[in-house]
Amino acid sequence: MIKLSGIVKEYHIAGDAIPVLRGIDLSVGRGDFLSIMGPSGSGKSSLLYILGCLDRPVRGTYLLDGVDVCHASDEERSRLRANQIGFVFQTFNLIPSLSLFENVELPFLYADGDDDRPVKERVMAVIEQVGLGDRIKHRPSELSGGEMQRTAIARAAVMNPKLILADEPTGNLDSETGRRILELFHEFHAKGTTIIMVTHDRAVASHADTRITLKDGKIVSFSA
Amino acid sequence: MEKSSHSLRNASQTLKVAFRSLTQHKLRTGLSILGIVCGVMAVMAMIAIGEGARQKVLRQIEQLGIRNIYIRAISLTDEQRRKAGESLSSGLNLKDADRIRFGCRHVRDAACLKVLTTSPLGMAKEISPQIAAVSSTYAELLNIFVDRGRFIADQDVARGNLVCVPGSRVVESLGAEGRLGKHIRIENLMFKIVGILERFGQKREDTSVMAVRNYDEMIFIPLGTIREKRDTDELTEIVVQVRKTREVYKAEESLKRIMAVSHHHMADYQMVVPQELLRQVQKTRRMFNIVLGAIAGISLIVGGIGIMNIMLATVSERTKEIGIRRAVGATRRDIMVQFLAESLMLTFAGGVFGVMLGALTVWLISGLGRWDTAITLPAILLPLLMSALVGICFGLYPAWQAARTDPVIALGHAR
Numbered sequence: 001m002i003k004l005s006g007i008v009k010e011y012h013i014a015g016d017a018i019p020v021l022r023g024i025d026l027s028v029g030r031g032d033f034l035s036i037m038g039p040s041g042s043g044k045s046s047l048l049y050i051l052g053c054l055d056r057p058v059r060g061t062y063l064l065d066g067v068d069v070c071h072a073s074d075e076e077r078s079r080l081r082a083n084q085i086g087f088v089f090q091t092f093n094l095i096p097s098l099s100l101f102e103n104v105e106l107p108f109l110y111a112d113g114d115d116d117r118p119v120k121e122r123v124m125a126v127i128e129q130v131g132l133g134d135r136i137k138h139r140p141s142e143l144s145g146g147e148m149q150r151t152a153i154a155r156a157a158v159m160n161p162k163l164i165l166a167d168e169p170t171g172n173l174d175s176e177t178g179r180r181i182l183e184l185f186h187e188f189h190a191k192g193t194t195i196i197m198v199t200h201d202r203a204v205a206s207h208a209d210t211r212i213t214l215k216d217g218k219i220v221s222f223s224a
Numbered sequence: 225m226e227k228s229s230h231s232l233r234n235a236s237q238t239l240k241v242a243f244r245s246l247t248q249h250k251l252r253t254g255l256s257i258l259g260i261v262c263g264v265m266a267v268m269a270m271i272a273i274g275e276g277a278r279q280k281v282l283r284q285i286e287q288l289g290i291r292n293i294y295i296r297a298i299s300l301t302d303e304q305r306r307k308a309g310e311s312l313s314s315g316l317n318l319k320d321a322d323r324i325r326f327g328c329r330h331v332r333d334a335a336c337l338k339v340l341t342t343s344p345l346g347m348a349k350e351i352s353p354q355i356a357a358v359s360s361t362y363a364e365l366l367n368i369f370v371d372r373g374r375f376i377a378d379q380d381v382a383r384g385n386l387v388c389v390p391g392s393r394v395v396e397s398l399g400a401e402g403r404l405g406k407h408i409r410i411e412n413l414m415f416k417i418v419g420i421l422e423r424f425g426q427k428r429e430d431t432s433v434m435a436v437r438n439y440d441e442m443i444f445i446p447l448g449t450i451r452e453k454r455d456t457d458e459l460t461e462i463v464v465q466v467r468k469t470r471e472v473y474k475a476e477e478s479l480k481r482i483m484a485v486s487h488h489h490m491a492d493y494q495m496v497v498p499q500e501l502l503r504q505v506q507k508t509r510r511m512f513n514i515v516l517g518a519i520a521g522i523s524l525i526v527g528g529i530g531i532m533n534i535m536l537a538t539v540s541e542r543t544k545e546i547g548i549r550r551a552v553g554a555t556r557r558d559i560m561v562q563f564l565a566e567s568l569m570l571t572f573a574g575g576v577f578g579v580m581l582g583a584l585t586v587w588l589i590s591g592l593g594r595w596d597t598a599i600t601l602p603a604i605l606l607p608l609l610m611s612a613l614v615g616i617c618f619g620l621y622p623a624w625q626a627a628r629t630d631p632v633i634a635l636g637h638a639r
């Protein structure tokens with residue numbers, strides 16, 4: 001499903017190119033659960049943004065279901081994000097002025113309507129799934145960290161994407177809450193969703209089918 | 225179907241988000257649209273005043289007759305009168321009327337009026353009616369209507385019948401004597417009332433070019449029935465009606481020629497064309513419009529800058545939100561549209577408030593200043609349209625800023 005080859009990413013500071021990813025080759029199959037580990041600054045988030053079609057590499061190709069997404073237009077990449085990719089961030093990234101329900105509903109504004117079920121029903125179904133059915137009117141500021149992260153997961157999953165990307169989804173949560181969040185990922189994985197998760201936690205990584213470790217922008221270990 | 229319901233939901237959601245973000249910072253929103261509100265208010269008030277003036281003139285012209293040309297005698301000093309006699313001009317008279325009627329093909333008809341200096345006897349003190357000897361066509365050409373009876377007829381003039389048609393106030397002051405068939409005494413003659421004019425009253429409207437006669441306080445008698453001392457056949461006024469409205473200026477030219485010849489180039493008369501009023505008004509309107517445009521332009525630009533300022537602040541405040549929306553699939557265009565909708569809503573709200581305050585202003589102006597105003601549809605729609613335009617124009621740059629925000633930076637990954 002995902003095929004990365006020779007991905008290079010650099011950031012520019014005062015004219016100097018700082019390499020962050022130095023040639024990543026990786027394939028992920030449909031329905032895989034991949035974890036990415038590595039020290040801080042090794043380029044995990046940078047890789048995830050590229051995988052999520054939010055950022056473009058300087059060099060290399062990224063084929064998503066055979067489509068070269070690096071050279072696709074903003075329109076096409078946005079469509080992919082809307083319909084096929086769900087993002088979960090370490091810092092939740094909910095819109096503070098919207099209610100829980102509206103935050104989860106957000107992708108519908110930009111996605112293609114290909115499901116006959118009414119939006120409201122679909123949104124409610126996924127909110128129930130993450131166990132927040134009684135909180136739909138709450139604002140993010142009125143939710144706990146775990147609740148916010150479950151909202152973010154509901155948002156990522158609401159369009160039934162093929163791929164869910166998570167950047168340290170449990171990093172800001174206590175271990176018990178984190179464990180429950182991981183269960184949710186397992187539920188989606190069980191339904192056939194491909195999951196790629198960045199984590200610092202070895203225990204968390206052990207849930208994954210495939211584990212890679214990054215260091216200085218390179219994959220230094222791969223285990224399946 | 226699927227697609228359209230999707231974009232419909234998108235539009236309503238966009239508006240909802242915009243509305244919420246504006247109502248979240250009420251004070252800030254209010255302050256930022258102040259410029260627009262003032263601009264719209266000013267524009268609306270000015271349009272209403274201009275329109276009021278225009279309508280007033282139209283009413284005046286309607287009264288004077290859009291197809292009419294007035295030729296009025298100018299009262300001469302004795303010196304001038306002597307000169308006029310030498311140059312064989314005998315003032316404005318019936319012959320002029322005939323020359324005009326038959327000498328110009330644009331003319332449909334002409335009517336003559338001679339205001340007498342005598343007053344009737346047996347009148348209540350509060351009114352002093354004016355007596356006017358007229359030809360039978362006068363009523364028709366000036367849209368004067370008879371309430372009861374009839375107006376002066378051709379025969380009355382031809383035979384010198386002693387009949388009269390008084391106005392409504394005259395009749396009122398006569399009391400029981402003010403009825404059809406009764407008589408009014410003028411000089412030593414008894415004039416039989418054969419008709420009573422319709423009340424003119426409120427319709428009266430003085431113009432800048434000429435005063436409209438107050439028919440309510442007039443008594444019309446047939447031309448030639450009373451000869452005053454020292455009298456010639458001099459008329460006070462000849463009203464000429466032209467066949468077609470657009471021939472008025474052509475007719476005026478040819479009347480000038482006819483009159484110049486018969487009066488031996490003596491300027492003992494004056495020509496007034498009511499249509500000219502319209503021209504004058506249009507001329508002053510042009511000036512007015514330039515001033516209006518300048519004020520509107522300045523206030524709307526100032527207002528627009530206020531909008532742009534606030535929108536730039538909003539965009540930078542909501543960078544994260546932009547990143548989140550992009551992450552869940554918003555295109556650059558979606559983001560652009562969202563912020564444009566917001567600035568549009570902002571200025572439109574300003575427009576609505578402005579129109580409301582503008583209506584209040586107009587109401588105050590016409591009430592306190594006793595100016596003629598008229599709030600027409602353009603006076604409402606034009607300012608609203610302008611405010612919307614300002615919203616789009618000045619919202620464009622902030623919206624573009626929002627759209628080009630790199631989602632990776634917006635999400636706080638790279639800075």
Ligand SMILES: Nc1ncnc2c1ncn2[C@@H]1O[C@H](COP(=O)(O)OP(=O)(O)OP(=O)(O)O)[C@@H](O)[C@H]1O
Nearest residue numbers: 011012020039040041042043044045046637638639
């Ligand atoms: N805009 C930028 N300009 C320059 N350097 C950047 C920029 N964004 C990130 N970097 C650098 O790129 C490197 C990789 O960053 P990245 O966030 O991908 O690492 P990470 O593995 O996710 O780290 P962490 O575990 O702390 O989240 C870091 O050294 C970081 O300082």
Ligand SMILES: [Mg+2]
Nearest residue numbers: 044045046167
């Ligand atoms: Mg990171």
